[in-house]
Amino acid sequence: MxxxxxxxxxxxxxxxxxxxxxxxxxxxxxxxxxxxxxxxxxxxxxxxxxxxxxxxxxxxxxxxxxxxxxxxxxxxxxxxxxxxxxxxxxxxxxxxxxxxxxxxxxxxxxxxxxxxxxxxxxxRCKQDGIIDGNHVAIDSASIHAYEKKQPKRKSEQTGNANWGAKFDSFGNKVTWFGYKLHLAVDTKSELPLALEVTPAHVNDGEMAPSLIEKVAVDKRT
Structure with missing residues (x-):
């Protein structure tokens, strides 16, 4: 076991x-x-x-x-x-x-x-000492969706899947239709501490403050 x-x-x-x-x-x-x-x-x-x-x-x-x-x-x-x-x-x-x-x-x-x-x-990971949360990295990942496509303006209002784009580690532009998973990750264990899912067009920088705030609140409690 x-x-x-x-x-x-x-x-x-x-x-x-x-x-x-x-x-x-x-x-x-x-x-x-x-x-x-x-x-x-x-x-x-x-x-x-x-x-x-x-x-x-x-x-x-x-x-x-x-x-x-x-x-x-x-x-x-x-x-x-x-x-x-x-x-x-x-x-x-x-x-x-x-x-x-x-x-x-x-x-x-x-x-x-x-x-x-x-x-x-x-x-549970914090209690067992697997996560300490002293050093945190912010990143995001694409989530492809198979929903019916909507006009961008309507998608932005409803929060449904939308088109997104980002550059990979080689500088190539990658596009996809769906959502984006925003993560705050403990750098020592490489395990996530907080996450948010948004339509794919949402910029990573927009979500960073709320992720950091979640981690800060968890550390205080």
Missing amino acids: YILQESLFSFEELLKIESKDRLPIFFSVLDLRPYAKELRSRSPRGADGHCREGILRALLAAPLERIQTFTGLHHRLSTDLRFRYQCGLPLDREAPSIATLSRVFAELTKKELAKQLFEDLVN
């Missing part, structure tokens, strides 16, 4: 590990039961009979497995029994439908449970 410090790899390090070994390491440090409980309505398995903790695991595992859509996640759960088992979903029934995955994700977003999980993990 991996202890917390040995298990908290960076995203890039996790991707280097073979797929069959990656998820057990990832899930070994996550107790998702409190968050899955918040997703339950009348029964532990919900109206559709699927385990909410299993679906939550699948949604969290998707980025590690380079799965970008609910359709792709449903296909992987349907065809890869090892993956389904590692997510904690039963093998003796059909995988959760695309509609079920979408519905649980919407509820997860509405209740801000992913944000709560992130903040709980950051606090």
Whole structure:
């Protein structure tokens, strides 16, 4: 059993590990039961009979497995029994439908449970001495979206996906349609301390003050 410090790899390090070994390491440090409980309505398995903790695991595992859509996640759960088992979903029934995955994700977003999980993990890392937060770097990453494109002015008003551009480390201009993930990262552990998601056109400098303020508030508390 991996202890917390040995298990908290960076995203890039996790991707280097073979797929069959990656998820057990990832899930070994996550107790998702409190968050899955918040997703339950009348029964532990919900109206559709699927385990909410299993679906939550699948949604969290998707980025590690380079799965970008609910359709792709449903296909992987349907065809890869090892993956389904590692997510904690039963093998003796059909995988959760695309509609079920979408519905649980919407509820997860509405209740801000992913944000709560992130903040709980950051606090846990601080308590265990993995993160000290004395030196912080600000950066951003692109998030591609498959939403219907809107006029730029309307997108700026609604906060939906928009076109963004930035220069890579070689000075090449990169454009994409979607969102931007703004991060405040602890330079020692290379783990995130705070984050914000905005439409892709938002400048990094606009978000830096709020990220720094979040880190400062967390240090004071």
